[in-house]
Amino acid sequence: MSSPEPAQPRADPLDVGDSAPEFSAPLVTPEGRTREASLSALLDKPVLLSFYTVDFSPDCIEEWCSFRDFDWFSSGDHVQVVGCSKSSVGLHRRFIDYLGLNFPLFADTDLELSDAFGVTYRTLGVTRRARRSCFLLDSDLTVRYRWVGDHWLDPTRDTPPVHEVHEAIVDELDVPDAETFGF
Secondary structure (H helix, E strand, O other), X not given: OEOOOOOOOOXXXXXXXXXXXXXXXXXXXXXXXXXEEEOHHHOOOOEEEEEOOOOOOHHHHHHHHHHHHOHHHHHOOOOEEEEEEOOOHHXXXXXXXXXXXXXXXXXXXXXXXXXXXXXXXXXXXXXXXXXXXXXXXXXXXXXXXXXXXXXXXXXXXXXXXXXXXXXXXXXXXXXXXXXXXXX
């Protein structure tokens, strides 16, 4: 990740109303191409930035399948879903292909982005990981909604509540006649 000023790790996650840090990191597109991309370059519409642990873990497969299968997110009409994990560019390509994802994924291999959003923690006090979390960012990089996993043993075990995330986006972005898909 590169940014104009080195980001300091945050002790607590960004909250609603906070400004998200601008950054640039490798982004793998659904077509498998990789480019250095800034967060602001993706903000032609609001972005739902979803942090997760690592590609191919069973819980992360479940999480990304739920986003993929909830077609409202896939349409990209109102919000662009973008993933972020410490997985490498190559692993992201295989993960996107394996699950048939149509979401780009940031490679945050050193967890600088996770640190800047305040969602890095140590598994059993040893291995650094990103908590599962979702941040809805508007065109000004303002956090409009957030969800942060808080499982008592391991916050990577929580899965974002897709229905709650959808409702928050509809409410925050004032989406008229949003499809609920039976939820």
